[in-house]
Amino acid sequence: MLERSEKENCNQTVAGNLGVCICTRNRPDELERCLLSVLACGKEVNEIIVSDDSTDTRTAEMIRLKFPVAKYVTGPKKGLGANRNCAIDSASSMYLIFLDDDSEIDPGFVAAVDELVAKDKLNLQNTMVTGNQIEDGVSIKPHDQSFLGFQNVFYQPGEELNTVNIMATVFPRSMLSKVRFDDLLVYGYDEVDICARCRHYGAVVKYCDKANVYHYPSVVNRDYYSPYTESSRIYVTFKRYYMVDNKRLKSWIFLFIAMAHLLLSRIKHEGFCGIKKSFLIGVKALGYIRENAKSSQCYREYKSFFKNL
Template identity: 30%
Template structure:
């Protein structure tokens, strides 16, 4: 008889076996409160050198390892989805720690709201912030549909063509998916109990900020109507608000720890404001 689970958990990974192991530890059958026959786990691995295949075979034989396409996170998630047997796809990242009731929360939501085809869960941090340079995609009230914690009916995901693989980095590809879903009339609900912990990470420096800039340009070229809400004024206001509400108070609170990273982020957003102004006003 063909195995037909309710959920397929998709975890994209890239050279982070230590973090991936912690994530998989949270998904061990018996740790998750959802019965083991109701979900499967697929790790789609874009690592160019040391892969997670051997680790999964030895320590997590209940999970399926597949080689990624090496075309970026969007393509890697789509690759994992192509192997799915579940009715629903549940996405999280290799640096997240799903709570024991994560999948059960989504399963109950699907029962309570059978007409809803997309849900997002709560994403929280493991401790108070220690420096200005730490960041995390905290989602305590919904409205984001970030790729680190959401569930979508597989048929709907496939009808959308999955994530847009024109996005080469882990930035804006989930915003694009959210917009396309909403244009199709698919609203999503926030499920508090479907929670994952996303520990604080450092913001990744200039490389990560540059990737965000490039991804935003791609997003606006695909959805030019979004210039009404994402433009140079948006970045100027965001920079000013962040400096006043976060950076200045943080200088005293964190004793300048992480100030370099925070200052670099402000400079990056100011640069992005100028870039958007010249690209979309003088083309």
């Protein structure tokens, strides 16, 4: 049973208690701009952790020379899910945010979150506070999943949120010490997965319309990450229906329809060459499902944690 300290019970401000986790891979230039934006937040940020999955030493050298204040750790080189967990293990702050290495945090982000916390009297120990992801001047709010798992469903005013913008979300570290990111996920839909599992055990999501993170999508790593996105969507959505929502029939119906949709979509856009790609994506998704089934008993461990929040 996890018990909260008196400090954790009383401290409901993010400022001065925020750890910024940045997972990176072969993007030292983008990472440098990200780190400069974090330093501009001043004392509102308590610590900076850079977990590095790079295949060369450029990032490590850049951190050593320009950002000695950051805690540099070598990542597990297994993908983004495992790298996020590596950053969590290296953090000591009460609250954590996961910036992409090609993003920049607004200097007023933390103040905006604390303003919402005070106004709504939020319990930060079981709350994920999420803001906006801004790309090309467009503010992107969290979107819910469709039946097939695509994040393209707009929330209605006042509707309870099921998802977050991962790079604009403050998490309580105590929550993430129990509900971990999925190590199987190399890239894509990890924010949907962890949010669904946290909410299943009592956590809530609150939206802060003044909290902004700016995203400048880098072309670096896109070829590396792109084969995993669709597999991740199918796997994460199946896992949500099967294990989190406990709707077994729905999960199998979803899997059949998702595989058929994937095949037809690939044929439509790529011709018969899409058949091979859809097969490989499907095999990878099924591999994820099979590997996860071996450790599904871990879900039982979460219940006692959230009952004590």
